[in-house]
Amino acid sequence: MRPLPAFTSLRTIVTGLAVLITAVIALGSTVLISQAEGGTGVEAARPTPAATLVPDSTLPSSSPVAGGPGVQVTPPHLLAISSAKVPARTLRKIARLKHVQKVAATDGGTVRVSGTALQLLAVDPAQFRSWTPKTVAEHPEVWSALARGEFVADGGTIKRLGMVLGAVYQLDGGPRLRVAASASLGLPGVDGLISKDLGRRLGFATGVVVLIHGDSDTLDKRGVEHLLGPKAQVVTVGRPAAPRAPSPPPGPALVGRPESYLELYHRAAAVCPGLSWTVLAAIGQVESGHGRNNGPSSAGALGPMQFMPSTWKAYGVDGDGDGIADIWSAYDAVPSAAKYLCANGGGLGGEKLRKSVWFYNHSWDYVNKVLSLADAYARTYDQ
Numbered sequence: 001m002r003p004l005p006a007f008t009s010l011r012t013i014v015t016g017l018a019v020l021i022t023a024v025i026a027l028g029s030t031v032l033i034s035q036a037e038g039g040t041g042v043e044a045a046r047p048t049p050a051a052t053l054v055p056d057s058t059l060p061s062s063s064p065v066a067g068g069p070g071v072q073v074t075p076p077h078l079l080a081i082s083s084a085k086v087p088a089r090t091l092r093k094i095a096r097l098k099h100v101q102k103v104a105a106t107d108g109g110t111v112r113v114s115g116t117a118l119q120l121l122a123v124d125p126a127q128f129r130s131w132t133p134k135t136v137a138e139h140p141e142v143w144s145a146l147a148r149g150e151f152v153a154d155g156g157t158i159k160r161l162g163m164v165l166g167a168v169y170q171l172d173g174g175p176r177l178r179v180a181a182s183a184s185l186g187l188p189g190v191d192g193l194i195s196k197d198l199g200r201r202l203g204f205a206t207g208v209v210v211l212i213h214g215d216s217d218t219l220d221k222r223g224v225e226h227l228l229g230p231k232a233q234v235v236t237v238g239r240p241a242a243p244r245a246p247s248p249p250p251g252p253a254l255v256g257r258p259e260s261y262l263e264l265y266h267r268a269a270a271v272c273p274g275l276s277w278t279v280l281a282a283i284g285q286v287e288s289g290h291g292r293n294n295g296p297s298s299a300g301a302l303g304p305m306q307f308m309p310s311t312w313k314a315y316g317v318d319g320d321g322d323g324i325a326d327i328w329s330a331y332d333a334v335p336s337a338a339k340y341l342c343a344n345g346g347g348l349g350g351e352k353l354r355k356s357v358w359f360y361n362h363s364w365d366y367v368n369k370v371l372s373l374a375d376a377y378a379r380t381y382d383q
Contacts, residue, residue: 064330080210083231099215109204122199151181182183253321271338274347282373305333
């Protein structure tokens with residue numbers, strides 16, 4: 001692989017990276033795997049102090065969330081590597097070229113594993129996400145891994161070097177680095193992604209990689225080369241095929257698609273005979289504010305009921321019968337939470353219920369908070 005000219009060598013040693021959750025998602029030719037810690041597989045959002053927790057007055061009318069946040073992808077059609085940081089004025093000039101619609105700069109550098117060079121981009125997940133193929137952008141496991149300071153390898157690099165997903169590799173003269181995820185990035189010469197913060201600690205060059213989106217057939221490549229200077233390398237980025245696996249046929253609806261969270265919690269409670277809908281409502285409020293803050297959390301928990309992907313794999317259900325168990329969809333996540341509670345005795349009441357809520361989040365303060373809020377829901381809505 002021809003090295004990218006502006007990428008610098010590893011200069012700084014950082015501490016070893018933690019082992020976090022395990023989740024495997026296969027979608028067409030893109031495979032996403034992430035690692036995180038935790039025993040329960042479900043992590044709560046940081047709850048509000050008990051004194052301020054009251055039933056949500058918008059619960060009867062607020063609509064459940066049908067899916068995760070959409071990402072409007074703008075993949076690069078040109079990738080430029082400069083010999084030095086590209087000034088903001090140069091980026092503005094590139095943006096003014098005919099048929100250019102979007103320009104961004106990011107950091108880059110080189111690390112070595114047993115003498116083999118890996119050319120990496122160091123990115124801000126929130127800003128870089130839209131520059132990736134849709135199949136990658138729509139799966140937050142990759143972005144959670146980056147936020148945790150782990151390594152996301154390009155699928156071609158994994159195959160070419162025989163790397164093992166989830167394994168930890170010793171960088172030459174540097175730290176150990178976990179290959180936490182793999183994704184088809186479609187960026188020529190780029191072997192993977194790390195976070196901007198980790199790249200800074202590794203001494204990566206700042207702002208030397210320029211991404212350009214526009215009309216791919218008429219972009220002025222020579223104009224970009226002229227603005228960046230003779231030492232820059234500008235390459236055309238293809239549009240890698242990312243075929244999706246066919247969706248499974250729709251099945252019977254477990255809860256359907258009720259028009260309010262109130263009705264959704266009522267229907268989902270029937271998944272676990274003996275479980276009160278108020279417990280689900282309390283968890284939904286504490287975890288995400290009934291879908292207003294779906295994460296990912298700092299530990300990688302996702303969706304309106306804040307499941308870890310590894311737990312979702314075991315307990316996630318298709319609640320609305322659309323053929324997909326979607327961690328981001330309230331219609332799927334709420335009955336899945338009922339299933340998880342039921343598996344731990346949630347329908348038996350008393351101490352069994354308390355223990356099932358503890359399994360949801362290993363904190364007795366959390367248990368007391370949820371059950372106190374559930375009682376408040378019962379007083380508000382069941383009288």
